[in-house]
Amino acid sequence: MSTVTTPSPPSRAVEPAQQDTAGRLSPLSHPTVRRLLPLLVAAVVLVPLAAALWGSGGWPDALTVDVKSPLDDAYTWVVHNRDTNPVFLYFLLHLSNWAYDSVSWMTDLLRSLGWFPVTAIAVLLSWRIGGLRDRRGLRLAAVTLVAFALCGVLGMWEATMETLALMSVAVAVSAVIGAALGLGAGLSDRFERILRPVLDTMQIMPAFAYLLPLVLLFDIGVPSALIATVIYAAPPMARLTALGLRGADQGVMEAAESLGTSPVQRLLTARLPLARKEILLGLNQTIMMALSMVTIASVIGAGGLGEEVFRALSTVDVGAALAAGIPIVLLAVWLDRTTAIAGDRLGGGSGPDGAPWLHGWRAWSLTAGTGAVVGTVGWLLLIADWPEAWTVDIAQPVNKAVGWFTDHLAEGVPVFGGTRPWAAHFTTWVLDPIRDTLTGTPWWLLVLLAAGLALLAGGWGAMSTAALAMAGVGVIDVWDDSLDTLSQALAGVVVTLVLGFAIGVVASRVPLLERMLRPVLDTMQTLPQFIYLIPVVALFNVGRAAAVAAAVLYALPAVVRITTQGLRQVDGATLEAARSMGASTFQQIRQVQVPLARPALMLALNQGVVLVLAMVIVGGFVGSGALGYDVVKGLQKSQLGIGLTSGVAIVLLGLVLDRATQRTAKRADAR
Numbered sequence: 001m002s003t004v005t006t007p008s009p010p011s012r013a014v015e016p017a018q019q020d021t022a023g024r025l026s027p028l029s030h031p032t033v034r035r036l037l038p039l040l041v042a043a044v045v046l047v048p049l050a051a052a053l054w055g056s057g058g059w060p061d062a063l064t065v066d067v068k069s070p071l072d073d074a075y076t077w078v079v080h081n082r083d084t085n086p087v088f089l090y091f092l093l094h095l096s097n098w099a100y101d102s103v104s105w106m107t108d109l110l111r112s113l114g115w116f117p118v119t120a121i122a123v124l125l126s127w128r129i130g131g132l133r134d135r136r137g138l139r140l141a142a143v144t145l146v147a148f149a150l151c152g153v154l155g156m157w158e159a160t161m162e163t164l165a166l167m168s169v170a171v172a173v174s175a176v177i178g179a180a181l182g183l184g185a186g187l188s189d190r191f192e193r194i195l196r197p198v199l200d201t202m203q204i205m206p207a208f209a210y211l212l213p214l215v216l217l218f219d220i221g222v223p224s225a226l227i228a229t230v231i232y233a234a235p236p237m238a239r240l241t242a243l244g245l246r247g248a249d250q251g252v253m254e255a256a257e258s259l260g261t262s263p264v265q266r267l268l269t270a271r272l273p274l275a276r277k278e279i280l281l282g283l284n285q286t287i288m289m290a291l292s293m294v295t296i297a298s299v300i301g302a303g304g305l306g307e308e309v310f311r312a313l314s315t316v317d318v319g320a321a322l323a324a325g326i327p328i329v330l331l332a333v334w335l336d337r338t339t340a341i342a343g344d345r346l347g348g349g350s351g352p353d354g355a356p357w358l359h360g361w362r363a364w365s366l367t368a369g370t371g372a373v374v375g376t377v378g379w380l381l382l383i384a385d386w387p388e389a390w391t392v393d394i395a396q397p398v399n400k401a402v403g404w405f406t407d408h409l410a411e412g413v414p415v416f417g418g419t420r421p422w423a424a425h426f427t428t429w430v431l432d433p434i435r436d437t438l439t440g441t442p443w444w445l446l447v448l449l450a451a452g453l454a455l456l457a458g459g460w461g462a463m464s465t466a467a468l469a470m471a472g473v474g475v476i477d478v479w480d481d482s483l484d485t486l487s488q489a490l491a492g493v494v495v496t497l498v499l500g501f502a503i504g505v506v507a508s509r510v511p512l513l514e515r516m517l518r519p520v521l522d523t524m525q526t527l528p529q530f531i532y533l534i535p536v537v538a539l540f541n542v543g544r545a546a547a548v549a550a551a552v553l554y555a556l557p558a559v560v561r562i563t564t565q566g567l568r569q570v571d572g573a574t575l576e577a578a579r580s581m582g583a584s585t586f587q588q589i590r591q592v593q594v595p596l597a598r599p600a601l602m603l604a605l606n607q608g609v610v611l612v613l614a615m616v617i618v619g620g621f622v623g624s625g626a627l628g629y630d631v632v633k634g635l636q637k638s639q640l641g642i643g644l645t646s647g648v649a650i651v652l653l654g655l656v657l658d659r660a661t662q663r664t665a666k667r668a669d670a671r
Helices: 030-053 068-081 086-113 115-130 135-153 157-187 189-204 208-219 220-246 252-260 263-274 276-300 305-314 318-350 360-381 393-409 419-440 444-456 459-477 481-510 509-527 530-538 542-566 572-578 584-595 599-622 626-637 640-661 665-670
Strands: none
Touching: 030 444, 030 542, 068 542, 068 640, 086 115, 086 157, 086 208, 086 220, 086 459, 115 135, 115 263, 115 318, 135 318, 135 599, 157 276, 157 584, 157 665, 189 220, 208 220, 208 276, 208 599, 208 626, 220 276, 263 276, 263 599, 263 665, 276 305, 276 318, 276 530, 276 626, 305 318, 305 530, 318 393, 318 509, 318 530, 318 584, 318 599, 393 419, 393 572, 393 626, 419 481, 419 542, 444 459, 444 481, 444 509, 444 626, 459 481, 459 530, 459 640, 481 542, 481 584, 481 599, 481 626, 481 640, 509 542, 509 599, 530 599, 572 584, 584 599, 599 626, 626 665
8 A cells, every 4th residue: 555645845955064975954954953952052051050050850949939938927917917908998808798799699589589480480591592482492491490400309409509699690790801801802902912921821720729819818708719710710701702803704894894884883783793603602611611610619618519519529428429510510511501502593693583582572571571470479489498308319329339339340350450450550650650750850951841842832932931930830849749740740641642632533534423422522521620520539549540530531522622623624635635545544644634633633732731730730639649739738728828839830830831732823834
């Protein structure tokens, strides 16, 4: 079988000095070598000097700065002056009171309405959004009814209402702030350049990094949870709003301008309507991130379903964790389906109702009137609490099943050994060697490697950021813990990429498999981070291997999706030409699809790295140790120095990994 050959573009003539005596290119003329050459020259000069001054072991003590003590002192000062300092009294206190009052009002409203009116109103709203005369509306209404009913059946109605109340306020505020920032970035190039690095940093930061500073300012409780959720969930709305405004059809905009419209009129009548699908997608992502953050924020007093999951995981009660985790999944599915269908109907303009759905005032009036009647009747009948007789305790059966699994499958399985021995072997044979290799590598070499990878990926700006971030980890004196966390992240990334690329390649070639995987990936992408900890505790017990397994599950859907989409977007004519030349399926993938889909594959790599790191940190709840444990310890014991320093280290590691795997547009074009 002949290999696939494609004509190469004419190359520039090579200077005689770049060729050896046999006429071959000199190694120094290779693009990668030329790009790294200045860095290598600088390393030859600086590395011996650094090694002579500070040694070649771990990060030298002479280059560390004690930031934990000042942070602990700052925490003590805040605690002692929170009731007297003007900043707290006249600004932060009012903000805290507003946050608490808003969530309390929404919680009281949902509780006073009762389970029947809330469920009925949610079903009617979902039906209207999906279309009163559309099958999608009926299906969405059925999904809503099942979701709310199961929340009550599982005995989690009160906790669900607390979570829904906090989410409602957080999403509303996040959407307003994100839309305002996106509007500015979409209309102003200067504002977009200023906002972009801020959003990049916020997107890299794991969820835990948002919690500690807010605990310092607002103490543990609902205000800290709400404000952390708003900060965490606003960036997608800002990004996608700006993207939609900047991607508006220039022909339409020029036509609107030719009619003599003002900038405000063009914005309201042309640019915003053209961007409505991207804006609604931003709202969808904001809702999903808010739900994820509300769950994590339970560690600082958010309450609701997240607190139930956290309490159960603290005692390794898988049954109770699952009982609280299922309602979170149901809420995520309901909210995701609702916003997705709304986006489809907006994109289509009109549905089977015969008129644009946003202008169907008769349908909205009917829905509002019916909801008001149902709510009033339910309130008059005092149908508030979910009937105790309608609840089902699944904790005990689930724990019995987990016990049976532990006795028969987790350990003592002939030949295979079981999942927990596998976890122990993975720790001994993979995680420990990677950690020992990293901790045994000279500090200057790790900084140099980070700089070199970032230089290849993104240029000199990315190299400077990666090198400074890697050095910053050592300066704040968390070098060993950071390398431990990095070892877990690297192991998780390798497993994720192997599985994700393999599944993505097969799915891109087999449409049936892609259709079968779609609902599975949809479900996995709607799950909040905490939910992934429940099955891994049952399968692998607590430890670093469990954290890595959760990270792989969390990052895998994004890698599979991006890989599949990138390979499918390869020009069909190019593949047909390869087949006509006798290329096998493997040759088509290796020599045609993979090279042409390289930008998508690099994006999959970048997203896999960022998501794995974020989940490894959450693994601190199941024994991942290192930075994740320090953040959890700082949150639980109000040790700001340890917790916030570890949070900063997580951000710095995220910057290193992001810059080392994120190709800029210029680099992608150069390739």
